[in-house]
Amino acid sequence: MELLKEKILKDGMVREGNILKVDNFLNHQIDIEFMNEIGKELYRIFGDKNITKILTIEASGIAIAAIAAQYFKVPVLFAKKAKSKNLDSDLYTSVVKSYTYGREYTITVAKKFLGSDERVLIIDDFLANGAALRGLIDVTKQSGSTVEGLGIVIEKGFQGGGDRLRAEGYNLHSLAIVDSMDNCEIVFRD
Amino acid sequence: MELLKEKILKDGMVREGNILKVDNFLNHQIDIEFMNEIGKELYRIFGDKNITKILTIEASGIAIAAIAAQYFKVPVLFAKKAKSKNLDSDLYTSVVKSYTYGREYTITVAKKFLGSDERVLIIDDFLANGAALRGLIDVTKQSGSTVEGLGIVIEKGFQGGGDRLRAEGYNLHSLAIVDSMDNCEIVFRD
Numbered sequence: 001m002e003l004l005k006e007k008i009l010k011d012g013m014v015r016e017g018n019i020l021k022v023d024n025f026l027n028h029q030i031d032i033e034f035m036n037e038i039g040k041e042l043y044r045i046f047g048d049k050n051i052t053k054i055l056t057i058e059a060s061g062i063a064i065a066a067i068a069a070q071y072f073k074v075p076v077l078f079a080k081k082a083k084s085k086n087l088d089s090d091l092y093t094s095v096v097k098s099y100t101y102g103r104e105y106t107i108t109v110a111k112k113f114l115g116s117d118e119r120v121l122i123i124d125d126f127l128a129n130g131a132a133l134r135g136l137i138d139v140t141k142q143s144g145s146t147v148e149g150l151g152i153v154i155e156k157g158f159q160g161g162g163d164r165l166r167a168e169g170y171n172l173h174s175l176a177i178v179d180s181m182d183n184c185e186i187v188f189r190d
Numbered sequence: 191m192e193l194l195k196e197k198i199l200k201d202g203m204v205r206e207g208n209i210l211k212v213d214n215f216l217n218h219q220i221d222i223e224f225m226n227e228i229g230k231e232l233y234r235i236f237g238d239k240n241i242t243k244i245l246t247i248e249a250s251g252i253a254i255a256a257i258a259a260q261y262f263k264v265p266v267l268f269a270k271k272a273k274s275k276n277l278d279s280d281l282y283t284s285v286v287k288s289y290t291y292g293r294e295y296t297i298t299v300a301k302k303f304l305g306s307d308e309r310v311l312i313i314d315d316f317l318a319n320g321a322a323l324r325g326l327i328d329v330t331k332q333s334g335s336t337v338e339g340l341g342i343v344i345e346k347g348f349q350g351g352g353d354r355l356r357a358e359g360y361n362l363h364s365l366a367i368v369d370s371m372d373n374c375e376i377v378f379r380d
Contacts (some may be wrong), residue, residue, distance in 0.1 A: 024302075062252040
């Protein structure tokens, strides 16, 4: 998505540790007009998949999923990061190993909102190692529903998570793939 | 907002401890079409305030703020709940005492996204004691910007946080105010 690449080059900042800061339009401050372009593009890509539910994870995925859902005309369900170890039996749960924060956390989704016959589009802001995305895939599979697509705004291609998911056959589309950020220079995959 | 009251009566569930569960349309699964009605209503109420930024807090406020922002045509900024004690000096911070979870947490907002001349509309899903809302008011005041309005979807009137804020002169509007939930019967304020 050319508009996104331009926005990343204009407003994104590379920080030590391969961190790409896009918090002025994507995951702290949100440019809602731009988010609508993201939503339209996700619909252009996945609009023919008869999606019945969009699944994302708190917090940064929520705005993207909510805006995109207006085009798909389906509900959004956002997985929560569990606050306690005592989890209800009415939840699907999955353990996510965060490489960014060097810790594990559990994500939860209420079973009653993810039936066995949903056609799920999973949306998130970033894909690096793919740990969070695999947690969302895991809860979808537990429910018996199908993952019809994975829609990501920015993929850090050099961390390999996206290519591993593609190799496994997932219908993954990232609107921009950053293949390197060496010397603070952002290089996109074609 | 009649549509919201009907929705709460139809889909909401009262649980022990004065908990009102509306997670099938507001804060876990999100009914996006309904969220647009919420957004329109907030714009009807606050549309003449020349709002320049909508401020909310992760996670449940984000979808409401993002959808509403389409009507105001302004960016959304969502306060984060701090993960560490080592906070940058480039953040506004405020300590929030959560009565629901019986603990304190710190909310943060990057200074660069909240200038001194913003006209801020604060949006959140719930208002009970008002602790989170006061945190958002606090960071807005630290920035030097003005709080032009507080827009809440559901206020638990019997917990008093809303009335205290009104008494202090804040332009607070809750789209539904629940005045009691005794014996699992939801009674709205007129």
